[in-house]
């Protein structure tokens with residue numbers, strides 16, 4: 070199972086309490102010692118304060134703590150550690166699903182007490198939780214628990230190549246946020262979407278070089294990059310157009326990274342424009358010079374099952390736990406040298 074399939078085994082939560090329990094009841098029932106509302110085991114109320122449409126299927130949900138308390142230390146800690154999630158509960162069906170909080174809002178980065186949790190949520194056709202969430206009006210209560218750290222970045226992380234498909238961009242943004250606190254680290258983000266509407270105005274760094282004519286292009290044919298390059302010229306004409314919400318946030322993350330670490334490099338790929346991530350795009354980014362120093366080098370993959378399987382092979386279930394499974398897919402055919410692959 071990837072991040073984008075139904076939670077199996079013990080993960081769906083069957084809740085005995087009646088639906089519709091609101092913040093007021095929590096206030097009455099909460100023990101004196103219960104001063105941080107997000108809790109790893111018990112659900113706590115959050116208020117949906119804003120829902121901004123990104124595309125015909127995706128929206129950014131902004132939630133505030135139902136008690137109005139500052140962000141708990143557990144979230145501050147998770148933001149530094151790597152990829153993390155929280156679970157949301159559907160009260161009528163008594164099920165829970167995991168979602169990946171986006172990095173702090175650009176205007177809340179320096180706010181120690183910032184208490185927004187934001188999620189990029191895709192409305193799945195026939196999906197129980199996601200259609201429920203997309204139907205909720207502003208002001209609704211959504212119960213959350215967590216955080217759960219899904220993957221902790223090694224302390225000595227030096228370089229990351231992140232292959233993201235669709236809403237797999239959320240964990241990629243978490244990694245970019247964590248690395249922006251890690252001087253000397255560097256990240257290459259390759260983000261693939263089916264449709265342009267998910268990344269309107271997204272204009273890759275490589276395409277920028279192409280457009281300015283400074284990047285020699287002979288090697289692109291060798292690496293299978295020509296198609297993306299041609300596409301990039303096309304995207305270049307859109308540079309002045311409006312930018313989607315996620316694209317704008319990626320650009321803000323990029324600025325933060327450039328100021329604090331070795332930088333964040335982003336490329337956009339759009340199926341409907343016949344622009345796809347190629348093996349050569351990965352090969353090019355994992356060529357490290359010995360002079361670039363010691364430290365962990367990671368290829369992280371996040372997205373729909375088919376995307377993860379294609380690049381790195383299936384994850385497996387062993388004794389009720391999901392494990393990495395052997396390296397398969399395209400990456401198994403590439404000489405990865407000292408790069409480690411992690412399927413998210």
Ligand SMILES: Cc1cc2nc3c(=O)[nH]c(=O)nc-3n(C[C@H](O)[C@H](O)[C@H](O)COP(=O)(O)OP(=O)(O)OC[C@H]3O[C@@H](n4cnc5c(N)ncnc54)[C@H](O)[C@@H]3O)c2cc1C
Pocket residue numbers: 071072073074075076154166167168169170188189190191192193194195196197198199200219236239
């Ligand atoms: C760690 C983690 C983090 C995640 N983060 C995010 C995130 O940030 N954003 C995000 O959008 N998602 C995220 N997900 C995925 C999310 O948890 C849900 O799986 C997703 O929202 C779909 O849930 P659902 O209840 O709407 O769909 P489900 O009801 O579980 O259905 C999923 C799909 O299966 C189909 N389906 C359901 N039942 C059947 C059936 N009987 N036969 C055939 N098809 C069926 C549905 O039509 C739908 O397309 C994450 C998952 C994990 C594990």
